Amino acid sequence: MKQEVQYCELADLNDAKDELIEIRRHIHRHPELSYEEFNTSDLVAAKLQAWGYAVTRNIGGTGLVGTLSVGDSKRSIGVRADMDALPIHEKTGLPYASCHDGKMHACGHDGHTTMLLGAARHLARTRNFHGIVNLIFQPAEEAGSNSGAEQMLRDGLFERFPCDAIFGMHNHPGFPTGTFMFRSGPFMAACDTVKVCITGRGGHAARPHLSIDPVVVASSLVMALQTIVARNVDPAEMAVVTVGTLHAGHAANVIPEQATLEMSVRSFTPQVRSLLEQRIRALIETHAEGYGAQAEIEYIHGYPVLVNSDAETAFAMQVAEELVGPENVISPFPAIAGSEDFAYFLQQRPGCFVRLGNGLGKPMLHNAGYDFNDENVTVGAAYWSRLVERFLCL
Structure with missing residues (x-):
């Protein structure tokens, strides 16, 4: 009888939590603006290469893709994290606050990058999937126009790294950590x-x-x-x-x-x-x-409407329900008037953009007092790991 496949659980990332928090705070302390993410890109590339990924750099400027293939299946998935910071003077007073005046990770891209690195580490260790995973680390989401997503697509992202579907995530202050939010169809403006x-x-x-x-x-x-x-x-x-x-x-x-x-x-x-x-x-x-x-x-x-495809949104929501329980999943979540250049990827491939609660009573995005919630580094990493495993199931 075929043994039931065990997919990633939250507890599977516990041993990586301290390392991931250290990475996240290092990136937070050294923010880089759009198309200037040189040190962040170097850090990500070094981690991915150490874990056995094939790394391709200089895609859309400072962007890079880490590819891991297991088995002979051609089925593929893309998961994206953004890396750039904002031209804001940080006022958090944290010990790991920005060391660059006028530059700050005020939107949580330090956390987004770290969550995907956490998933990269876990997937490389377990290899509990069959197919190709492309981890996309994108520059310049905050550019507003001529963004990192546009530049990566101009550099042939999906031709060079085929993806049957693509997924992305953004933290969302005002909701508890570990709460996932989904909406099919038009989601962001x-x-x-x-x-x-x-x-x-x-x-x-x-x-x-x-x-x-x-x-x-x-x-x-x-x-x-x-x-x-x-x-x-x-x-x-x-x-x-x-x-x-x-x-x-x-x-x-x-x-x-x-x-x-x-x-x-x-x-x-x-x-x-x-x-x-x-x-x-x-x-x-x-x-x-x-x-x-x-x-x-x-x-x-500027950026077009971000439209989540129905099937991929249903799938992504099911993964979240399995990981954190249906009581921690909100769907349909109200449409968000903010914009996001992940919309360009969704114009070319089916997929879903997910929101993850960053904590109650926390400062809003693009605020000088904002900080990404470290409790999410393993939640996000576990979610991405399970999503990849389920999409590329053995």
Whole structure:
């Protein structure tokens, strides 16, 4: 009678916990920004090579792939972790806080990298699968455009490292550690950036009738833009238009020549994304014209909508339920207005992007007080190990 296969359990990573925490804190202390992840890439490559992986470097810049093949099956899986930090000055006061001023792992990519390294270590030791696993360590997720995912794909990622499916994970503050969150279909938003320069006619603050005040135009425009979601987008759809910067003038008694503003635009369907661009452009142009001013618009298309495929999401959720119990799995989790360049991978391969609770009462992502929860290093490593084993089952 065929013996039942035993897949990875949480306890199987206990012996690696101290080592993984040490790795995570080392990466946290030495953060590197997008496309500058040289030392992080060196560390990852050295670990993978020591564990027996074939390592291919310089994919999409500082990205790399560790490949491990067991048996003669051609079935393959990709698992991705991002490596870059953010241009934020850390204020955690931790003993392993960033040693580089103005650079910080404020999004948990140090933890994402470590969790995948933990899985790499376990899979290499047990080899409890039959097929090919490609561990993808990606640069520049935080780039916003021209990201690491795009660059790795341009370098032939899936042609060089075939993947029948691909999976990724992100920590999620505000939920208990060990809690997994899933959603099939559109899960994270497309994110576009709009830069606007309004040109009026400068002059003396005491003679506004002789000027065309771009400050008034810009201020009025900010309020008008809020009507797009409220009055142009179907209430059943989700969309966000946020003006994040507004700059004009340098003196109280001078009407400036120009005012500039920048906004973030988020959506969950191509139709709404197109509608938002159309209405934003039209509103800016006609609004400026109505005041006698001129507007220049730079509309930058960022990451697309992240869409999880149904079968792979169901599979990934089942793995989580097996590992931590159904009571620690949330599905369907609400769609998230944040964006993620893993969406580019999912445009080319089926897969699932997973969220993992980072702890209750913890600072949010991109916050100077944020820190990845070390309790997750083995949880994530065990999850990735079991997912690979189940996908490439013997």
